[in-house]
Amino acid sequence: MQIRVRSGGHDYEGLSYVSQVPFVILDLFNLCEISVDVEKKSAWVQAGSTIGQLYYKIAEKSGTLGFPAGLCPTVGVGGHFSGGGYGTLLRKYGLAADNIIDARMVDVNGRILDRSSMGEDLFWAIRGGGGASFGVILAWKIQLVAVPEKVTVFTIDRTLEQDAINIVHRWQYVAHKFDKNLFIRIYLGRVKSSQDGGRTIRALFNSLFLGSVETLLPLMKESFPELGLQREDCTEMRWIESILYFSGFPTESRDVLLNRTQPNVRHFKAKSDYVQKPISTNGLKGMWKLLLGEEAEDASMILSPYGGRMDEISEYTIPFPHRAGNLYKIHYLVNWDEEEASQRYINWIRRLYNYMAPYVSKFPRTAYINYRDLDIGVNNKGNTSYAQASIWGRKYFKNNFDRLVQVKIKVDPANFFRNEQSIPPFLSCWNNNGKWIHRETKCFSLFNMYSNKLFVD
Template identity: 55%
Template sequence: MIESLRISCFHLSLTIFLLVLLHVSYALVTSDSVYDTFLHCLQKHTNESDQVSNIIYAQTNANYSTVLRNYIRNARFNTSSTRKPLLIVTPSLESQVGATVVCSQTIGIQLRIRSGGHDFEGISYVSYNAPFIILDMFNFKSITVDTDDESVWVQVGATLGELYYSIWEKSKVHGFPAGVCSTVGVGGHISGGGYGTMMRKFGLTIDNVLDAKIVDVNGNVLDRKSMGEDLFWAIRGGGGASFGVVLSYKLKLVPVPETVSVFSFETILDRNTMTTDIVYRWQEVAPNIDNALFMRLHLKPVNSMVRKREKTIIASIMALYLGKAKQLISLLEEEFPELDLKKNDCTEMSWIDSVLWWNGFAVGTSPHALLNRNLNSAGFLKRKSDYIQKLISKDGLEWVFKKMIESGKTGLALSPYGGRMSQISASETPFPHRAGNLYKIEYSVNWEEEGEEAEKNYITQIRRLYSYMTPFVSKNPRSAFLNYRDLDIGISSNDENSYEDGKVYGLKYFNDNFYRLVKVKTAVDPHNFFRNEQSIPTLPK
């Protein structure tokens, strides 16, 4: 008993000592010498003595806070207690990216890579356990559209809105299957998988990547041929930041009709006895209907207008059809008559206008609105994800609605699969969630209140609903979507246990593709320089 107590006391003392040592070490590396050492190294490796100082922001720089906050998209990671980067490097040349990778290793400081900042857990600009530097790629925003070749080269710091706008400038009959949110950075979106309203017709964003350029751990710039097919495979859905710094992607443009159609539909549980029937029927129809139709279903707790001081569920459908309204109505009359939609419930428009509509802009808004990066505008949020492989019964849906109301503010966005998604092998890219999945669930909660108490409250709400959904979702593993980053499903401290830690979340994001990703990682970055709380680990030594 006494001996056990002595051992416990020893471990406590050792823990306190290590924490103090970590604090002292961090204090030491925040000195001005880091800036001077890094600047000298960067100048040496770029031969740009006069210019390179303009791309580095130390904490003492008057513009440091603005540069940092511009691309923070989650206010949870913009507090006084959030660990800040020692330096922010904002390159505009490939040589500067390569030099940053080399110099970060030379001075022994971790590197975080940010394109648009929409990583839901902020790990592109926050490190939870070590001093770090941000390599901010927002200046890498060149877009070159080739309509003859039906392709586009886009740098990773460009936004999806800028990509869509550039395609529209050159062609009115081409588009690209990527995300809805126009301010998302191309780099993180594509390297994590990328999906959008045309995925049932053309697959995911990564299914339409032709080539890429990446800076490896040695600072070399590689294209598809020189990096090899294994690495090219890995950075299309496996998370590029685990393997290097992706500079740009070559994408295959897809044909879009001159006229597309959109509609929105909503039904409220306490005012429409058919609401549950409609949601159940959506599960049957949405993954199996014509590939040209994408119908996303949103479920959200709202205040009841029938029973005061009670809540109910609103179910709303947003849809894009790659064709005219007459064809759409004919299709829905046959496949989904429960909606009872008429032609005047639909709006015909160009593809670029549908992009604006999905972003929440009013019909008639100029495409120039897609160029607004909406800087320094973060709200508080938390996201989680799941996959549904079997229909949830009507009784099950009623139970889910009840639990949503009990849980608070968390909403669900249900995106149907099927179509092209079911035709691509689970091992074709690192993204494995193909055939067998009816739809993906995004759990979503946003709030405005500041402080730890509010954060704890809302995160508890979303975690509770996630737990309630366990009987209905995929199992062994309970799968998750990398672009909906969620540290709840596992983290790595990048120590001697990193492989076992990485396996916990890796199998959820990538299923059996995780093992191939680990082999690629071990081959291209054997010392695990490119790492974060959910990076791909190397094989254990």
């Protein structure tokens, strides 16, 4: 039997509740206590809590503290923080995982560990390496961050007829260099043209600024005048209201943040990419063409700017490696209703992904683990292989993959915690010529025989 651990159940490929082999689900939804310490600017949050519940609890205690996690309130902190977790505070404070200061987890031997008893290697691994490979996370201790009493939000849209192509093109050069307090993402999708009723592409510029309208307007005029932001496009509000704004809820009532159920669940497939050089206007035109296609009726590409704090944190600090050098991340998404049409939509998003290959990161073509995508590789069935896992592992973690493997063999050598994209245990050692060699661990006793010598000493 395999064990699947579920916190918020938002895994894009359902790995917390679907398996090809017999399995049990360990569902943590009842572990949802959150205690906020305003004085110490920290909180303990149990793994089954959602980020909406966390934001709600923080706001209940303070109007000037926040936390840099995701935009969708129903996402669970168990999976989200263990894979990184980003939202509108990314450029100012980095990821959720960058702001974890302690954790409680159950290891494969049933022991409850905290940061000091698990040691720094395992504590490193669970902050971005995906929790499911290492044990069951029970709770996180997080460092809360300062947010101003008033923040400013805006959403402006531009269609192809309104020069969207040049504005998006320009955004690629400036968005990662903006003041850290400014986050402007782009939501690209197909809409009806107001001019001829045909199809057009709309770029929605969706922004949070940690400050007032007065400060924002001159900043935008200087760094991104092409967008033409006006005072009437902007709204000042509390940070907690901006959470509601970004998730599409009215800002008046926060109670909706306590709802664990994701509204409008449909079939979908998603993928991710990192962009390191601005895409040419010709490249963008090719994207538009695909987004205008038949299957793209409910498809989108969300471009999230990096830079700021993300550039300051080394790619080795935690397993999440996508730091300096990345201009922005692309999140591809397609939704549909009719189950029998699934293959058509999945093929479409794969075509879009193939088209994007020349414009995105290479060797490896990197991806975000929290946007789980089994297309980029899966473990061998039954017997996890290092070579096989490196295919997807280097895309999510780059060279941090090897350190994750070393942690795995220390804490779960028999590979009890596993799924289609879990970190495999393997053997490696220095040979007599000083060369680092890897060996697959098909044989558990080999590990027992050698592990102390090879790994601990």
